[in-house]
Amino acid sequence: MAQKKRTTKRSLGPETSPELDALVREIIERVADKWTMLVIEALAEHGTLRFTAVGEKVGGISQKMLTKTLRQMEADGLVTRTVLPVIPPHVEYDLTDMGFELGKAFCGVWIWAEKYQKAIAKSRAEFGRRAAAMPRVRAL
Amino acid sequence: MAQKKRTTKRSLGPETSPELDALVREIIERVADKWTMLVIEALAEHGTLRFTAVGEKVGGISQKMLTKTLRQMEADGLVTRTVLPVIPPHVEYDLTDMGFELGKAFCGVWIWAEKYQKAIAKSRAEFGRRAAAMPRVRAL
DNA sequence: TTTCACACTTTCCTTTTGGTAAGTATGGCG
DNA sequence: CGCCATACTTACCAAAAGGAAAGTGTGAAA
Numbered sequence: 156m157a158q159k160k161r162t163t164k165r166s167l168g169p170e171t172s173p174e175l176d177a178l179v180r181e182i183i184e185r186v187a188d189k190w191t192m193l194v195i196e197a198l199a200e201h202g203t204l205r206f207t208a209v210g211e212k213v214g215g216i217s218q219k220m221l222t223k224t225l226r227q228m229e230a231d232g233l234v235t236r237t238v239l240p241v242i243p244p245h246v247e248y249d250l251t252d253m254g255f256e257l258g259k260a261f262c263g264v265w266i267w268a269e270k271y272q273k274a275i276a277k278s279r280a281e282f283g284r285r286a287a288a289m290p291r292v293r294a295l
Numbered sequence: 296m297a298q299k300k301r302t303t304k305r306s307l308g309p310e311t312s313p314e315l316d317a318l319v320r321e322i323i324e325r326v327a328d329k330w331t332m333l334v335i336e337a338l339a340e341h342g343t344l345r346f347t348a349v350g351e352k353v354g355g356i357s358q359k360m361l362t363k364t365l366r367q368m369e370a371d372g373l374v375t376r377t378v379l380p381v382i383p384p385h386v387e388y389d390l391t392d393m394g395f396e397l398g399k400a401f402c403g404v405w406i407w408a409e410k411y412q413k414a415i416a417k418s419r420a421e422f423g424r425r426a427a428a429m430p431r432v433r434a435l
Numbered sequence: 436t437t438t439c440a441c442a443c444t445t446t447c448c449t450t451t452t453g454g455t456a457a458g459t460a461t462g463g464c465g
Numbered sequence: 466c467g468c469c470a471t472a473c474t475t476a477c478c479a480a481a482a483g484g485a486a487a488g489t490g491t492g493a494a495a
Contacts, residue, residue, distance in 0.1 A: 179408040182415070184329055186404065192323070199307045206472055217454055222473060232411075232418030242462050243471040250305075253411050258307045260403035267400035268322040271372075271393050275322065278372030346442055357484055362443060382492050383440040 185231070186257065190216055190224040195258040198234065198250040206246050233257060325371065326397060330356055330364040335398040338374065338390040346386050373397060 185191065190213065197212035198204060204212065210221045225248060228234045233254035239245040250258070325331070330353065337352035338344060344352065350361045365388060368374045373394035379385040390398070 178412050179405055180329075180333070182408040182412075183327070183332060183401075183404060186327075189324060193320075196307060199305050202305075218473075219455090219475095220453065223453095230419050230422040231415050238472095241471095243469080244461080244473085246472060253414060255305060256411070257404070257407050260407040262307055263400035263403040264323060264326070264397070265319055267397050268319040268326075271396070272318055272322065274393060275371050279370050282370040358443070359445090359485090360483065363483095378442095382490095384442055384491080386442060 185227065186261075188224075190220055191228060191233075192258075192261055194224055194228065195233065195250065195254055195261075198248065199255060199258050203247050203249045206248070209248055228254065325367065328364075330360055331368060331373070332398075332401055334361075334364055334368065335373065335390065335394055335401075338388060339395060339398050343387050343389045346388070349388055368394065 237247040377387040
């Protein structure tokens with residue numbers, strides 16, 4: 156009942172050009188993968204970390220995915236990778252300013268999720284109840 | 296050269312409890328899929344849209360994924376679904392306030408992408424060049 | 436009677452994702 | 466000599482994602 160009827164357009168921000176649009180989509184897809192944000196979070200929280208340490212802080216990630224994620228982030232300029240010439244090898248990962256900024260940008264989503272978690276749970280429950288005994292389309 | 300050395304911790308925002316952490320991760324994973332954000336964008340830009348219209352505005356989405364995405368968004372309370380009892384059937388989709396807020400929250404990422412698109416392209420190009428003739432680990 | 440519009444649903448099948456586990460390279464130590 | 470640590474890489478395989486296309490239901494129009 157608290158939901159007002161609304162059919163008007165609302166802008167989400169600055170206008171988007173078609174090419175930028177495509178680029179942003181691609182970036183969002185990349186960034187929205189399960190691990191990238193968690194790696195950013197780990198590095199932002201703990202500062203410089205070595206390969207294995209990143210994996211530990213993130214938790215539940217396989218070596219393969221950790222390598223892949225870090226490599227991609229390095230390519231995109233989100234992290235720096237520093238090899239210390241010692242044996243056994245030490246490799247340090249660190250957030251770039253750009254990577255840190257991305258983390259901050261994502262904070263908005265984090266806060267949103269926090270704010271609406273109750274509402275989401277409620278909505279899902281209601282939807283489940285409704286779905287139990289209702290057809291999707293009913294004409295007249 | 297413009298990148299300063301940094302090994303200090305930096306906070307991304309409010310502290311996170313372990314359980315909230317997991318919940319928020321799940322929500323972000325759901326929300327951050329390829330299509331959800333694009334549907335939000337379409338609805339925020341154009342206002343109320345019918346099923347087929349959403350698909351057109353989003354572009355490149357299959358019926359199957361459109362249905363699935365809209366259903367999920369409806370369950371989560373991001374959109375409302377209104378069936379007009381006419382034949383052939385009309386179904387209208389509209390952003391809820393919560394959905395719109397999510398769009399706004401995601402704007403930060405959008406802006407980030409816009410700001411750093413050049414830097415990303417450059418970083419990728421350099422990475423490609425470097426990768427062409429450099430081993431990943433080299434001791435002493 | 437066939438056709439059409441619309442919003443799906445379903446089936447089939449290919450592509451992608453991602454985990455597990457084993458392998459690689461290096462040099463110091465016992 | 467074999468073993469260790471570290472940061473990967475590779476091969477194999479199972480599961481999930483997702484596209485294409487055909488089918489569904491309704492009533493009006495041709």
